[in-house]
Amino acid sequence: DTEVTQTPKHLVMGMTNKKSLKCExxxxxxxxxxxxxxxxxxxxxxxxxxxxxxxxNESVPSxxxxxxxxxxxxxxxxxxxxxEDSALYLCASSxxxxxxxxxxxxxxxxxx
Amino acid sequence: xxxxxxxxSTLSVQEGDSAVIKCTYSDSASNYxxxxxxxxxKRPQLIIDIRSNVGEKKDQxxxxxxxxxxxxxxxxxxxxxxEDSAVYFCAASPFSxxxxxxxxxxxxxxxxxx
Numbered sequence: 001d002t003e004v005t006q007t008p009k010h011l012v013m014g015m016t017n018k019k020s021l022k023c024e025x026x027x028x029x030x031x032x033x034x035x036x037x038x039x040x041x042x043x044x045x046x047x048x049x050x051x052x053x054x055x056x057n058e059s060v061p062s063x064x065x066x067x068x069x070x071x072x073x074x075x076x077x078x079x080x081x082x083x084e085d086s087a088l089y090l091c092a093s094s095x096x097x098x099x100x101x102x103x104x105x106x107x108x109x110x111x112x
Numbered sequence: 113x114x115x116x117x118x119x120x121s122t123l124s125v126q127e128g129d130s131a132v133i134k135c136t137y138s139d140s141a142s143n144y145x146x147x148x149x150x151x152x153x154k155r156p157q158l159i160i161d162i163r164s165n166v167g168e169k170k171d172q173x174x175x176x177x178x179x180x181x182x183x184x185x186x187x188x189x190x191x192x193x194x195e196d197s198a199v200y201f202c203a204a205s206p207f208s209x210x211x212x213x214x215x216x217x218x219x220x221x222x223x224x225x226x
Contacts, residue, residue, distance in 0.1 A: 031211035042201050042216035043156065050211045090155065097207045098144040098163055101214065103155040 002027060004104035006091050012110045015081060021107045023074040023091030032074040033101070034066060035090040043090055043103075049074060081111045114139045116204050118217025126225055131189045133220045135202035138183070142204040144212060145178060145185050150219075151198045159200075160187070192224045 004025045013019050023032065031050045035043035048056035049068040057066075063085075065077040074091055088108050094101040115138045125131050137145075146161035162169045162176045162185065169176050173192075178185040185204075189196055199221050203214040 033211075040219075042219050043214075044216075045214065048211050048213065050209060055209060055211060056213065094212055096210050097205070097212055099212075100158050100161065101146070101212055103148075103157070105155050 002102070004091055004093055004102050006089075006104035006107050008107055009105065010108050010110075012112065013078070013081065014112050015083075017081075018077070018079045020078065021076040021089055021091075021109075023076075023104055024072055025093040025102070025104075026072055027093065027095075027102070028071075029093035029095050029102075030071060031094045031096065032068060033092040033094075034074070034076050035092065035103075037088040037090055037106070047076075078109075081109075083111050085109065086111045114204075114215045116202060116215050116217040118202050118220060120220060121218065122221045122223070124223045124225065125192050127192060127194060129192055131187075131192050131196070131222055131224075133187045133200055133202065133222075134184060135186070135204075135217050136182075136184045137204040137215070139204065139206060139215070140183070141206040142183075142215075143207045144205045145176070146203050146205075146214070147176060147187050148201045148203065148216075149198045150201065156201060189222075192222075194224050194226055197222055197224045 034046040037043045047066040067075040088106045090106045091104040143164040148156035150156045175188040202217040205212040
């Protein structure tokens with residue numbers, strides 16, 4: 001299995017809602033990532049987990065809360081988002097540094 | 113801070129022509145340089161990557177060159193086909209702690225006309 005999967009594919013939420021994005025990989029990768037991508041822009045790194053520990057938080061607002069329950073799963077908990085948070089949220093994984101990073105298909109999030 | 117500049121932002125070629133995209137990075141600790149292709153509505157997919165101990169790498173119609181002294185690297189696509197039309201992103205990352213910290217360029221929108 002050489003794929004990263006993400007659910008849901010699309011999500012519409014209000015500013016007071018709480019929702020979660022899920023990411024899964026079964027390639028044995030020990031690094032997992034969350035990116036945010038706005039239209040016509042490159043992916044922007046949000047969080048990195050290495051061996052299930054948070055290694056990088058790129059000064060992301062606390063309304064985004066990552067969680068890595070085990071080496072195969074990565075969640076992103078969303079609460080009190082703003083309309084400007086609407087974007088494509090991409091999950092990725094890699095074996096170690098300097099190796100291919102596989103991206104999931106993304107969750108397209110719309111905040112009303 | 114860390115930065116990757118990518119040029120051109122758009123590139124239009126005729127089928128069969130070559131396409132070249134250039135990137136410059138600022139962090140001298142960068143050692144890993146992947147190139148991603150992203151088609152509309154799809155995930156970024158790795159097309160080729162190069163590490164700092166190699167100056168050039170080729171995979172069929174795609175090649176990447178790296179000049180560490182000048183801190184720039186380039187993507188070369190030969191014999192372009194309409195299915196090569198997409199947005200291409202370069203990226204740079206240092207080797208660190210078991211993960212990549214990819215800094216992406218702004219992207220190049222390549223259009224290949226039949």
